[in-house]
Amino acid sequence: MRELPLINREQQVLDRIERARRRRPTVREERITLAHGAGGKATHTLIDAVFLEEFRNPLLEPLEDGARFAVDGARLAFTTDSYVVSPLFFPGGDIGDLAVNGTVNDLAVCGARPLYLSAGFILEEGFPVADLRRIAASMARAAAAAGVAIVTGDTKVVGRGKGDGCYITTAGVGVVEREGAFSAAAARPDDVVLVSGPVGEHGVTVMLARGELDISSDVTSDTAALHGLVAALLDATDGVRCLRDATRGGVATVLNEIAAASGTAVIVREEAIPVRRDVRGACELLGIDPxxxxxxxxLVAVVDGAEADVALAAMRAHPLGAGAAVIGRVAEDPPGLVLLKTAFGGTRIVDMLVGDPLPRIC
Incomplete structure (x- = not known):
């Protein structure tokens, strides 16, 4: 009897994802809440139930940080993002360099070399022109440092009290010069999970800069353009499966996205996760997990386990990856879950972010 060809694991994973999405997730809330913008469960449900449902197409369905496509033989990546951080200026950065670096990073984790950005501004009536100049200058410096150009944009003004000062929306396009498609669905058992440096610095910095907490700290935002680090990693090994920048929802949300998309388990060691002492201290005082x-x-990288040492060395050799660490591995079971091996020898589930513990951090 002729045997049927085996369906490869990646196709099985994609089929499971498609079946899960056909279950039509629903937004139970009647009105939008802050949690819908926090990057966790509420955000993912909103995206699946509203935007993916209406806009569904093959480029959007992977729900990566950007779309990859070809035009007349040229392979490109395209992304967009919006920035509503409060306060606008914080130790280590501001909304301007955040907008540039965040969009550059979304292109970088698609495996693209960033080229051009757009910038749209929504300004509130009464916003100081001096602050707008400061933001624009910061964006110009960040773009120059990243080697990209801001080539188009738009400006709108809303009434006093309607816009909280300044919001920025950026879009970016880059060229994909390397083979391979990096995807959360590509993670496989025995892969390793790396993070490029200490986590949580940006969120804690913004939280403290809001001035609502009586906590003093020297922590500053880690905002930076990561395309050089990504290039160094990809130059060193072809074993990279997935790249994600850990913004809203943090590393925990990225790991959950990887586990869900690939149908694997991600097992993380608590003691391996790099966290600065002052960040950990602030989180402990507030009851927040870094x-x-x-x-x-x-960034978070999933890499072939056989290439772990090479990948780690390449990241640590770059200034933005000096604190890189292997924090865990990919396993077959239990599929779709992230497990944390605690310092006390126990194991707990790390679920996707629920609620909105740190509003307006990007």
């Missing part, structure tokens, strides 16, 4: 706190200059 794994859920946003970064703006850190």
């Amino acid at each position: 794994l859920y706190v946003a970064c703006e200059g850190r």
Whole structure:
């Protein structure tokens, strides 16, 4: 009897994802809440139930940080993002360099070399022109440092009290010069999970800069453009399966996205996760897990286990990856879950972010 060809694991994973999405997730809330913008469960449900449902197409369905496509033989990546951080200026950065670096990073984790950005501004009546100049200058410096150009944009003004000062929307396009398609669905058992440096610095910085807490700290935002680090990693090994920048929802949300998309388990060692002492201290005082706190200059990489040492060395050789660490591995079971091996020898589930513990951090 002729045997049927085996369906490869990646196709099985994609089929499971498609079946899960056909279950039509629903938004139970009648009105939008802050949690819908926090990057966790509520955000993912909103995206699946509203935007993916209406806009569904093959480029959107992977729900990566950007779309990859070809035009007349040229392979391109395209992404967009919006920035509503409060306060606008914080230690280590501001909304301007955040907008540039965040969009550059979304292109970088698609495996693209960033080229051009757009910038749209929504300004509130009464916003100081001096602050707008400061933001624009910061964006210009960040773009120059990243080697990209801001080539088009738009400006709108809303009435006083309607816009909280300044919001920025950026879009970016880059060229994909390397083979391979990096995807959360590509993770496989025996892969390793790396993070490029200490986590949680941006979220804690913004939280403290809001001035609502009587906590003093020298922590500063980690905002940075990561395309150089990504290039160094990809130059060193072809074993990279997936790249994600850990912004809203933090590293925990990224790991959950990887586990869900690939149908694997991600097992993380608590003692291996790099966290600065002052960040950990602030999180402990507030009852917040650093794994859920946003970064703006850190990436998570899933790499073939055989290439772990090479990948780690390549990241540590780059200034933005000096604090890189292997924090866990990919396993077959239990599929779709992230497990944390605690310092006390126990194991707990790390679920996707629920609620909105740190509003307006990006």
